[in-house]
Amino acid sequence: GIQVEQSPPDLILQEGANSTLRCNFSDSVNNLQWFHQNPWGQLINLFYIPSGTKQNGRLSATTVATERYSLLYISSSQTTDSGVYFCAVGTYKYIFGTGTRLKVLA
Amino acid sequence: DTEVTQTPKHLVMGMTNKKSLKCEQHMGHRAMYWYKQKAKKPPELMFVYSYEKLSINESVPSRFSPECPNSSLLNLHLHALQPEDSALYLCASSQAPRDYYGYTFGSGTRLTVV
Numbered sequence: 001g002i003q004v005e006q007s008p009p010d011l012i013l014q015e016g017a018n019s020t021l022r023c024n025f026s027d028s029v030n031n032l033q034w035f036h037q038n039p040w041g042q043l044i045n046l047f048y049i050p051s052g053t054k055q056n057g058r059l060s061a062t063t064v065a066t067e068r069y070s071l072l073y074i075s076s077s078q079t080t081d082s083g084v085y086f087c088a089v090g091t092y093k094y095i096f097g098t099g100t101r102l103k104v105l106a
Numbered sequence: 107d108t109e110v111t112q113t114p115k116h117l118v119m120g121m122t123n124k125k126s127l128k129c130e131q132h133m134g135h136r137a138m139y140w141y142k143q144k145a146k147k148p149p150e151l152m153f154v155y156s157y158e159k160l161s162i163n164e165s166v167p168s169r170f171s172p173e174c175p176n177s178s179l180l181n182l183h184l185h186a187l188q189p190e191d192s193a194l195y196l197c198a199s200s201q202a203p204r205d206y207y208g209y210t211f212g213s214g215t216r217l218t219v220v
Contacts, residue, residue: 043149045209048209086148088209094151097148
C-alpha cells in the first residue's frame with residue numbers, strides 16, 4: 001500500500017515565524033488533502049491539492065505530483081495554528097500521513 | 107450547509123452495552139466514511155459507504171456494525187466493545203467515491219469503554 005510520511009514530526013515556533021511542512025508519498029495518487037486537527041480533535045480541511053499551488057491567507061500549499069511530495073507553508077504563525085497537521089493521499093481511499101505536531105508559542 | 111454533524115460528542119459505555127454513533131450531512135455527498143483515531147496517531151479508515159452501499163470494510167471486528175439508512179445519514183452500532191476500542195470516532199463525507207473534493211470531517215465522538 002501507499003506509504004505517506006510527513007516531516008518534521010514535531011515543530012515548535014515563536015509567534016510570527018514561518019514554517020514549511022512536507023508530505024512524501026510512495027505512489028501516484030488522484031487526491032491529496034491537507035488537514036489541521038485542533039486540540040479538540042476537529043479535523044479542518046485546509047487544501048484539496050492533488051497538484052499545483054493554492055493559497056488561503058497565511059497558508060499556502062504546493063503539490064508536485066510527478067515527484068510525489070507536497071508542501072504546506074505557514075507564514076506569520078499564530079498560537080491558534082497549534083495542533084497536528086495531516087496530509088492524506090489516495091485514489092480509492094485516503095491514507096493519512098504520520099502528522100506534524102506544531103506548537104506556536106506566544 | 108457545509109457541515110458533518112456527529113452525535114453524541116462523548117460516550118462512556120460498558121463492555122456489555124449496545125450503543126450507536128450517528129453522523130449526518132446535508133451537502134448532497136454520496137460517499138460517507140467512518141474513521142477511528144487513537145491518541146497521537148493518524149485516523150484509520152474503518153468503513154466506506156458509496157451511494158448508500160458498503161464498499162470498503164477495512165477488516166473491522168464485527169462488534170462494530172455500520173449502517174447507512176439514507177444518503178444523509180450514517181450510523182455505527184457498537185456492541186460488546188473492549189477497553190482498547192476507546193478512541194475518537196470520526197465521520198467524513200465526500201462528493202462521490204474517489205472524488206474527494208470537499209472531503210469534510212465531523213467533530214467526532216470520543217468513546218470510552220469501561
